[in-house]
Amino acid sequence: MDSEAVRNHAMNGGDGHHSYKENSSYQGQVVGQIEGLVQKMVAKAVNCHGSYSPGRSFRVADMGSSVGPNTLRTVQMIIEAVEKKYRVERLSDRLPEFHVFFNDRPTNDFNTLFRSLPSEKKYFAAGVPGSFQGRLFPEKFLDFVSCTYALNWLSEIPKTVLDQQSPAFNKDKIHYGTARKEVVDAFTAQFHEDMYKFIDARSREVVPGGMMALTIRARPDGTSHHQLLENRSLNLLGSCILDMVKKGTISEAKVNGFNIPVYFGTPREIEYMVRQDGNFDIEKIDNVTHPRENLADPRTLDLVVGSWRAALEGLLVAQFGQEVTEEIFRSWRESFEDPSILDAVTGMGVVFLLKRKDVN
Numbered sequence: 001m002d003s004e005a006v007r008n009h010a011m012n013g014g015d016g017h018h019s020y021k022e023n024s025s026y027q028g029q030v031v032g033q034i035e036g037l038v039q040k041m042v043a044k045a046v047n048c049h050g051s052y053s054p055g056r057s058f059r060v061a062d063m064g065s066s067v068g069p070n071t072l073r074t075v076q077m078i079i080e081a082v083e084k085k086y087r088v089e090r091l092s093d094r095l096p097e098f099h100v101f102f103n104d105r106p107t108n109d110f111n112t113l114f115r116s117l118p119s120e121k122k123y124f125a126a127g128v129p130g131s132f133q134g135r136l137f138p139e140k141f142l143d144f145v146s147c148t149y150a151l152n153w154l155s156e157i158p159k160t161v162l163d164q165q166s167p168a169f170n171k172d173k174i175h176y177g178t179a180r181k182e183v184v185d186a187f188t189a190q191f192h193e194d195m196y197k198f199i200d201a202r203s204r205e206v207v208p209g210g211m212m213a214l215t216i217r218a219r220p221d222g223t224s225h226h227q228l229l230e231n232r233s234l235n236l237l238g239s240c241i242l243d244m245v246k247k248g249t250i251s252e253a254k255v256n257g258f259n260i261p262v263y264f265g266t267p268r269e270i271e272y273m274v275r276q277d278g279n280f281d282i283e284k285i286d287n288v289t290h291p292r293e294n295l296a297d298p299r300t301l302d303l304v305v306g307s308w309r310a311a312l313e314g315l316l317v318a319q320f321g322q323e324v325t326e327e328i329f330r331s332w333r334e335s336f337e338d339p340s341i342l343d344a345v346t347g348m349g350v351v352f353l354l355k356r357k358d359v360n
Contacts, residue, residue: 013109042081064150098123154261158186177231203279229344280354288349
């Protein structure tokens with residue numbers, strides 16, 4: 001698979017039936033659940049007596065914004081929390097102006113995002129295209145960073161899993177969930193590299209005392225990769241693609257040149273990486289709970305498959321073409337009757353509330 005296709009991959013744009021905008025209600029529930037946590041963090045950390053003088057706005061960056069509406073809700077939640085802190089301190093007259101930066105890959109549909117901005121928003125808005133695994137802002141510039149369910153996406157597919165000469169070659173599979181140890185290790189290493197790059201870049205960009213709220217889809221501690229519902233779902237997708245190889249619709253070489261760049265770490269694994277970096281204090285780690293989806297309900301199944309489609313369609317089309325991709329999704333939806341789904345462990349949302357340490 002062309003590495004550029006992965007680096008340039010973005011969620012489905014526009015506002016059509018298969019767009020991310022119309023298939024991101026699950027992520028929206030997450031934003032609603034972390035609201036109270038963020039408000040408490042802001043109340044604890046924001047210094048209303050600080051240096052937010054004219055010309056020095058309160059700067060918020062949302063990483064992996066996609067097209068909304070969830071990113072807009074996240075931003076509003078942060079701003080309202082800051083406003084509340086100033087009211088409580090009876091310093092509303094000192095409330096700073098707000099400057100919000102929406103970040104995603106350059107191929108993201110920023111036009112749809114900007115058209116969705118509220119007409120009476122309380123902030124100045126800007127788009128920042130680029131990979132959040134690298135620097136995007138000047139040093140000591142940001143006051144608050146949010147990132148919701150974007151850190152599961154890898155910056156690239158590990159090269160070894162596509163190399164036929166490598167022990168980690170992931171033959172006849174499109175994901176690591178049920179693969180052998182060498183493949184899992186390659187995905188794990190890529191996830192760790194990407195996470196360390198993300199944290200290091202933000203440690204330079206966030207002001208001392210600044211905050212981050214990172215919400216990540218995680219594999220419960222003690223759960224194996226193959227037990228996870230998300231991984232079993234992707235395994236079913238791989239089986240559907242292999243069935244098309246048997247029919248002659250897709251070549252085996254096309255499958256062996258394709259893997260999905262998604263990884264689900266555990267809370268303990270992610271916490272370890274934050275502590276290893278050493279630039280942020282962990283203020284709180286909390287779980288974002290969701291009821292297990294009833295995949296026997298056609299409406300719920302449509303919601304789940306629709307969400308995956310909004311995220312994966314661009315990659316599949318780039319590798320297999322639009323017509324074949326349509327057939328893949330039809331087959332995949334039907335495959336959820338597989339009994340292997342019934343005893344799978346559902347992934348969890350974990351929110352990490354971090355505070356930038358003071359710089360000596």
